[in-house]
Structure formats: structure tokens, C-alpha cells
Amino acid sequence: MITIALSKGRLLKSFLNYLEQNGHPRWHGALKSAQRELLVETEGIRFLLVKGDDVPTYVEEGIAELGITGSDILAENGTDVNELLELPFGRCHFALASKEELPEYRTIATKYVNYAKSVFDRSEKPVKIIKLNGSVELAAVIGMADAIVDIVQSGETLRMNGLQERVVLDPINARLIANKHAFFTRSAEIRAFINELRVN
Ligand SMILES: Nc1ncnc2c1ncn2[C@@H]1O[C@H](COP(=O)(O)OP(=O)(O)OP(=O)(O)O)[C@@H](O)[C@H]1O
Numbered sequence: 001m002i003t004i005a006l007s008k009g010r011l012l013k014s015f016l017n018y019l020e021q022n023g024h025p026r027w028h029g030a031l032k033s034a035q036r037e038l039l040v041e042t043e044g045i046r047f048l049l050v051k052g053d054d055v056p057t058y059v060e061e062g063i064a065e066l067g068i069t070g071s072d073i074l075a076e077n078g079t080d081v082n083e084l085l086e087l088p089f090g091r092c093h094f095a096l097a098s099k100e101e102l103p104e105y106r107t108i109a110t111k112y113v114n115y116a117k118s119v120f121d122r123s124e125k126p127v128k129i130i131k132l133n134g135s136v137e138l139a140a141v142i143g144m145a146d147a148i149v150d151i152v153q154s155g156e157t158l159r160m161n162g163l164q165e166r167v168v169l170d171p172i173n174a175r176l177i178a179n180k181h182a183f184f185t186r187s188a189e190i191r192a193f194i195n196e197l198r199v200n
């Protein structure tokens with residue numbers, strides 16, 4: 001039995017929509033009808049429904065052979081796993097956004113501290129990074145930070161809070177990752193699962 005760790009929030013919804021339009025694999029129904037279950041076992045596949053941030057941990061630890069999570073999380077966490085595929089859903093991007101355009105942004109609020117540090121690596125003056133866990137836009141609205149580094153998808157959250165995108169940073173999409181050991185020892189099952197995803 002192969003085990004796959006999945007991000008259980010909005011990424012799971014886009015995954016299910018993707019499957020519905022791309023071959024409807026035999027395990028799609030069971031996954032779709034999961035309500036609060038965190039473990040779904042069907043047709044020889046076991047899905048672990050976890051926080052996106054935790055997907056790489058389950059895979060690195062070998063609890064799951066495969067995982068699906070956002071490239072934003074991989075960029076932030078730097079886990080030791082094999083990145084197998086870019087998946088055609090969960091598309092959005094990182095951006096630097098602020099209320100006003102400034103010559104330089106010295107205080108940045110973000111959930112993605114490591115990623116934000118890498119963005120400001122080459123800046124001449126030191127940048128202070130404030131870690132927040134959500135509602136990051138608020139920090140720029142109330143002046144706790146000059147700007148934010150966050151995910152933008154529709155742009156609606158920025159608009160509704162009077163912020164503007166100043167720099168478009170890296171694109172984000174869903175990724176299929178594998179445990180480094182399982183990549184060799186379970187390659188046939190991994191290949192079979194990838195075939196069912198019908199990613200060109
Ligand atoms: N508008 C968006 N906001 C946040 N993430 C998005 C957006 N659009 C796509 N994504 C992708 O979805 C992922 C978040 O997915 P998901 O909601 O499943 O994560 P989660 O950790 O289970 O939930 P949450 O952190 O919201 O409680 C992000 O890591 C990113 O790759």
C-alpha cells in the first residue's frame with residue numbers, strides 16, 4: 001500500500017477539481033467524500049490529510065512515500081525530499097505588497113520568513129522581518145510593517161485592504177514530492193500513481 005500526504009485545505013479542493021476533469025481515478029470518490037477523516041484508505045492507496053506545512057515532514061520521515069503540497073512551503077521549509085513533478089493546480093505567486101510605494105521597505109511582515117530573507121539577501125540596508133501566522137495584510141494596513149511578503153492569487157485580499165502589489169516574486173504551484181528512499185524502493189507504485197494523475 002502506498003501512502004500519500006495531502007494538504008487538506010484549499011489545495012485538496014483544487015486537487016479534487018483537477019482529478020474530476022482529468023481521468024477521475026478510482027480513489028477520487030473516497031477522497032471527495034472525506035469530511036473530518038484524516039486518514040482515507042481506498043483501492044490500495046492511503047491518504048493522510050494534514051496541514052500543508054506538515055506534508056514535507058511526513059514524507060521526509062518516511063511515513064508517506066509521496067506528498068502533495070505547495071511550492072511556497074517547499075521554498076520556506078527546505079525539507080530533504082525529492083521533488084518529482086509540478087502539478088497544474090494551486091497556482092498563485094509570492095508578492096511584495098504595501099499601502100504606499102516607498103524607496104525602500106525596511107520592515108516586512110510575512111508567514112514566509114526564510115523566503116522573505118532570501119528575497120532581501122542582497123539589500124544593502126538591514127531589513128527587519130516580522131513573523132505572522134495569518135492575516136498578514138493587516139500589518140501593512142496598520143503600519144506595523146512597511147510591506148508584506150505573501151501569497152497572491154486573485155488579488156482580492158490586497159484590493160479589499162487598500163494594498164498594492166509592488167514586486168511580483170516567484171510563481172507557486174502544487175508539487176508532488178517523494179521520500180528519498182521510497183523513490184528507489186517503491187518506484188513501480190510511485191509510477192502507477194503518477195500515471196493516474198495524468199499530468200502531461
Ligand atoms: N490564495 C491562496 N492563498 C494561500 N494559499 C494558496 C492560495 N492559492 C493557492 N494556494 C496554495 O495552497 C496552499 C495552502 O493550501 P491548504 O489550504 O490546503 O493548506 P493548509 O496548510 O492545509 O491550510 P491553512 O494553512 O489555510 O490552514 C498554499 O501553500 C499554496 O501553495
Ligand SMILES: O=P(O)(O)OC[C@H]1O[C@H](OP(=O)(O)OP(=O)(O)O)[C@H](O)[C@@H]1O
Nearest residue numbers: 134135136150151152153154155156157
Ligand atoms: O489573492 P487572494 O485570492 O485574495 O488570496 C491571497 C490570500 O489568501 C491567503 O490567505 P488565507 O485565506 O489562507 O488566510 P490567512 O490570512 O489566514 O493566511 C494569502 O495569505 C492571502 O491573504
